[in-house]
Amino acid sequence: MTKFSDLKLDPKVLKAIDEAGYETPTxxxxxxxxxxxxxxxxxxxxxxxxxxxxxxxxxxxxxLGKGRARARMPRSLVLxxxxxxxxxxxxxxxxxxxxxxxxxxxxxxxxxxxxxDALIDRGVDVLIATPGRLLDHFERGKLLLTxxxxxxxxxxxxxxxxxxIPDIERIFSLTPFTRQTLFFSATMAPEIERITNTxxxxxxxxxxxxxxxxxxxxxxxxxxxxxxxxDRQASEKRALLRAMIxxxxxxxxxxxxxxxxKTDVDIVAKSLTKYxxxxxxxxxxxxxxxxxxxxQGFRDGNLRILCASDVAARGLxxxxxxxxxxxxxxxxxxxxxxxxGRTGRAGRKGTALTICVPSDEKQLAAxxxxxxxxxxxxxxxxxxxxRMGSEDEEAEAPKRSARAERKPRSQREDRAExxxxxxxxxxxxxxxxGPRRGRKDEPVIGMGDHMPSFMAQSFEERRQSANx
Numbered sequence: 001m002t003k004f005s006d007l008k009l010d011p012k013v014l015k016a017i018d019e020a021g022y023e024t025p026t027x028x029x030x031x032x033x034x035x036x037x038x039x040x041x042x043x044x045x046x047x048x049x050x051x052x053x054x055x056x057x058x059x060x061x062x063x064l065g066k067g068r069a070r071a072r073m074p075r076s077l078v079l080x081x082x083x084x085x086x087x088x089x090x091x092x093x094x095x096x097x098x099x100x101x102x103x104x105x106x107x108x109x110x111x112x113x114x115x116x117d118a119l120i121d122r123g124v125d126v127l128i129a130t131p132g133r134l135l136d137h138f139e140r141g142k143l144l145l146t147x148x149x150x151x152x153x154x155x156x157x158x159x160x161x162x163x164x165i166p167d168i169e170r171i172f173s174l175t176p177f178t179r180q181t182l183f184f185s186a187t188m189a190p191e192i193e194r195i196t197n198t199x200x201x202x203x204x205x206x207x208x209x210x211x212x213x214x215x216x217x218x219x220x221x222x223x224x225x226x227x228x229x230x231d232r233q234a235s236e237k238r239a240l241l242r243a244m245i246x247x248x249x250x251x252x253x254x255x256x257x258x259x260x261x262k263t264d265v266d267i268v269a270k271s272l273t274k275y276x277x278x279x280x281x282x283x284x285x286x287x288x289x290x291x292x293x294x295x296q297g298f299r300d301g302n303l304r305i306l307c308a309s310d311v312a313a314r315g316l317x318x319x320x321x322x323x324x325x326x327x328x329x330x331x332x333x334x335x336x337x338x339x340x341g342r343t344g345r346a347g348r349k350g351t352a353l354t355i356c357v358p359s360d361e362k363q364l365a366a367x368x369x370x371x372x373x374x375x376x377x378x379x380x381x382x383x384x385x386x387r388m389g390s391e392d393e394e395a396e397a398p399k400r401s402a403r404a405e406r407k408p409r410s411q412r413e414d415r416a417e418x419x420x421x422x423x424x425x426x427x428x429x430x431x432x433x434g435p436r437r438g439r440k441d442e443p444v445i446g447m448g449d450h451m452p453s454f455m456a457q458s459f460e461e462r463r464q465s466a467n468x
Contacts, residue, residue, distance in 0.1 A: 002030045008037055010062040012099040017058070020095055026051035031206035033059050036182060041203035043196055044184040047215060047341060050208060056152045056182045057092045063150060063180075064102055064125050072120050073147035074105070074127035077175070079168065081158040083108040083130060083288060084295060089154065090128050102126060107133045110288025117142050131159070131167035138174065145174040156185035156192050157334065165191060172199045187334055214337055214352075214371060218344035221378035222354040222364065236382070237355055238271045241327060243381040244353055245277065245305070248323060251351070254298065255323035257307045258339045260331060268327055269307035279305035310335055319345050326354035329363040333370040353378065 004017050004025055025033070028046040036042050036059035046052055060076055069075050080086035090106045097104075105119040107129035113136075120127075120143055127134075137143040151172075153159070159168055181200050185192055196203065214220065225240055227233040245252055257272075259265045262283040272279035280294045280303055297303040299318055310330070321343045330336050336354075343350030354375065356364050368374050457465070 007033050007058075008062075009033070009058055010065050010100070012065075013058060013061050013096055016096045016098050019098075022054075025054075027208040028052055028206060029055045029058070031208060032056070032182070032204075035204035035206075036060075036180075037062060039063075039180055041180060041200045042182045043200060043203040043205045044182070045186070045188055045205070045207040046184075047186055047208075047337065052154065052184045053089055053092050054096075056154070056184065057089070057096055060126065060150055060152070060182075061093070061096055061100065061102065065100060067125075069103060069123035069125045070147060071123045072142065073144045074120075074124050075147060076126050076150040076152070077134075077145065077148045077171075078126065078128045078152040078154065079131055079134070079159075079171065080128065080154050081130065081162055081164060083110065084291065085155060086128050086130055087292065093126055093128070104128060107137060108288070109133050110291075113137075113140075131164045131171060134171065135167060145171070146176060148175045148179050150180045150182065151175055152182045152184070154184050156183060156195070157187045157189060158338075160189055160191055161332070161334075165195065168195065169199075186338065214340055215344045215350075217347060218340055218350045218352050220340065220352050220354075220375050222356050222375045223378050223380045224356045224361075225380055225382070226358060233357060234267075237327065237357065238268060240355060240380065240382040241268070241325060242272070242275060242277070244325060244355075245323075247381040248351070251322065253322045254301070254304050254320065255306070255325055256318075256321055256339075256342050257305060257325045257327055258330070259307065259309060260328040262309050264327065265307050265309050269305075272305055272307070277305055278303060279307055281307045283309040310339070318342060319348070321345070322350060324350070324352040326352070329354060329356050329360040329367065331363060333363070333366040336367045337370070 002025060003023060004014055007025065007030070009017075028044055028050045032042050032044045032055040036056065042056075044052060044055055056078070060078075064075055067075060078086075078089055080089055086106060086108050090104060093102075093104050102125040103119075103123070104126040105116060105124040105128070107116050107127065109130065109132070116133075116137065120137065134143070138145065153168065156168075159165060181203070183196055183200060183203070223240065223244070225237070227236045241257065245255065257268060257279075259268055262285055265281045265283045269279045269281035280297070282291050282294045286294075294303065294306070298306045324340050324343045326336070326339060330339060340350075340352035343352060354364075364375070
């Protein structure tokens with residue numbers, strides 16, 4: 001079995017790896033690190049949770065061990081699709097460079113341009129950025145990419161989903177042709193393949209798992225649920241989610257709940273908090289400082305349930321997530337693989353449960369087509385007899401009363417004083433209507449033989465009469 005000591009990494013890097021508690025590289029690491037150390041381009045394809053981040057950070061640190069960065073000209077560049085993933089990559093560099101004197105800068109939204117400019121001006125060995133913020137700095141004249149020796153594109157398929165491919169192509173054109181490129185993705189869409197054919201030179205291709213597969217360590221299940229009424233679907237789904245969490249009991253040490261929409265993330269988190277669950281939301285509309293605070297609280301174990309949009313589905317390394325709950329079936333089947341990949345990481349066991357309502361059946365079929373297997377059906381823990389007496393229904397009663405109280409007093413009094421509608425009498429019993437106002441008994445007389453005399457005159461006679 002391959003060990004990190006067999007991979008010809010810098011001794012200081014090996015010391016940091018040993019202190020971090022790692023001994024054996026994952027398959028993607030064992031396959032990608034040797035060609036990367038040789039200076040070759042690398043194309044890595046692996047399912048989420050397999051250790052792709054260390055596959056490029058470890059050889060980059062070894063290769064950058066010699067040399068010195070110049071002001072505004074980073075020696076290496078790492079592109080990540082989201083702020084959270086970029087911050088995670090930065091943490092990995094901090095872990096593995098603790099015995100080396102390499103500098104880094106993190107360029108993400110939500111952070112002051114002035115602070116980031118100050119880091120770039122001093123010169124950095126490793127620049128970690130999201131595409132949009134990187135181009136912002138470049139267009140402001142604060143950054144040059146002509147000194148990039150190593151370029152990494154992480155989670156390339158997520159870049160495609162988020163519309164970053166034009167930005168990626170532009171950034172490639174700003175870097176030297178002689179750069180080394182390390183390209184990692186969980187899937188190989190046709191557009192991703194086109195980019196690799198264009199910008200990678202004879203890459204070493206490492207594929208350690210079938211594209212778009214879920215880890216064998218994850219126990220999957222789906223609950224097909226039909227709401228009692230369409231207007232109660234949202235509240236009943238929240239009640240079902242709470243019942244699912246309760247049924248898992250102590251086995252559910254922590255969990256991520258995924259929703260398709262940001263508004264639902266907030267609603268579900270608020271509902272869980274209301275009923276005594278330790279939950280908080282994370283999505284793209286939150287301030288960056290708040291997102292990092294919530295994420296750190298979840299990692300530290302201070303937060304049990306993280307309600308998230310797909311911004312948290314890709315690449316985030318939170319090793320000890322016991323459960324993933326899909327409140328909605330994702331719109332794109334690939335996102336299902338990445339969502340449930342937040343659990344069952346590094347060989348651990350994990351559980352992924354999904355709620356499927358009738359409107360989600362097409363998306364579930366697409367997921368099963370991608371996985372090439374059926375997701376096992378699980379019995380619902382939410383008893384149908386409890387629907388009408390659910391806590392959400394009881395919570396709605398005071399809201400309805402409050403809405404009624406907000407109506408103008410005149411409307412409320414009119415409704416209270418309005419007598420009950422009596423039955424309409426038969427037509428024969430109705431009283432005769434009186435004469436219309438202004439009606440005369442005499443018949444209406446038209447012109448008949450009483451035509452005015454002027455109308456009998458010819459035009460010439462009327463003209464002469466007018467001139468007289």
